Amino acid sequence: MLNQVIKTAEEAGKKILEFYQTDVEIITKDDDSPLTKADLAAHHIIVDALKEIDPGTPIISEESGIPDFRERKEWNRFWLVDPLDGTKEFIKKNGEFTVNIALLEDGKPILGVVYVPAKDVMYYAEQSIGAFKKEADKEAEKLESDSFEKPGEARIVVSRSHGDDQTAKKLSGIGIEVTEEVPSGSSIKFCLVAEGKADLYPRLGPTMEWDTAAADAIYRYSSKNGEKYSPLVYNKESLKNPYFLLGLNEHVDVESL
Incomplete structure (x- = not known):
């Protein structure tokens, strides 16, 4: 499943880059945050793919609306998606925007994919295998770092x-x-x-x-x-x-x- 999600993030990222090369048309949402056609195009690619990859599992995307908590509280597993995180960075064309796809179980992410389309960098993690970073055509690198201890x-x-x-x-x-x-x-x-x-x-x-x-x-x-x-x-x-x-x-x- 992880490889399928990685591929989906790459496909959404490629679509986002098609819009990135052009003048960005900006829509303002109800909360005053920006929305572009790239957000919506990536949303549809990801949601359609997840329905094929994991049918029957609920999906929440930033661009799909939030189901009522009375319904959601019964979910122990669901997908959580931000099709284009960092829309302001996308608009500024600084490359620091991502495609975010996560699988949640019992209140925490057990799988996550973060793709940086403008730099062709893929971060991915799964509870059972750890976290990795893959840059373009390089080999994936396992991420292992220490937590900070204060003071x-x-x-x-x-x-x-x-x-x-x-x-x-x-x-x-x-x-x-x-x-x-x-x-x-x-x-x-x-x-x-x-x-x-x-x-x-x-x-x-x-x-x-x-x-x-x-x-x-x-x-x-x-x-x-x-x-x-x-x-x-x-x-x-x-x-x-x-x-x-x-x-x-x-x-x-x-x-x-």
């Missing part, structure tokens, strides 16, 4: 589109001294922590479950031993994520920072 000095990932000058100051209050900020867009931020190119990803702003699920799988299963701790839980009544600090081996109440 200490840390390199943190920061959002290219949602800056926050207060983050370093807040982290200092819990014994984490920021030595470097690594800017990135979309779900690539999770993957940089999984790779060990950054130590922490503090997110002191809003995200939705489909923004994080696939890349969260990459992070969780990039451990040298067992599974890394992630503060994120899925299929909540509200699909909005709380603020979080990814990369620690313990829970931190980020809301109180």
Whole structure:
């Protein structure tokens, strides 16, 4: 199944790149976030493919609407998709946008695929095999990195589109001294922590479950031993994520920072 999902992400990415080469027509959604024809085209490719790959398993895509919680709470397994994560990066044409596909079981991702079409980089993970990165025609590389233990000095990932000058100051209050900020867009931020190119990803702003699920799988299963701790839980009544600090081996109440 994983290989089929990887192929589906690649197909969606190729379609997105067709739009990427042209002038981008932008639609504004009800929440004021941008939507393009590329989002919708990728959505249809992925949803149609998942129905073939895993018939009968529910699918939530950012572009398909959210079923009522009274229905969803009965699901122990479902697909969660962001067809084009980082639409703002897509519009800016900086290459830092992704295709995100995750399979969830009992509130956590057990399979995740994150594809970066503009750079032809594929991240993928499954609970049973670990996490991997494949660049273009190179061999896949297994991702194994350590969780961060505080107190200490840390390199943190920061959002290219949602800056926050207060983050370093807040982290200092819990014994984490920021030595470097690594800017990135979309779900690539999770993957940089999984790779060990950054130590922490503090997110002191809003995200939705489909923004994080696939890349969260990459992070969780990039451990040298067992599974890394992630503060994120899925299929909540509200699909909005709380603020979080990814990369620690313990829970931190980020809301109180």
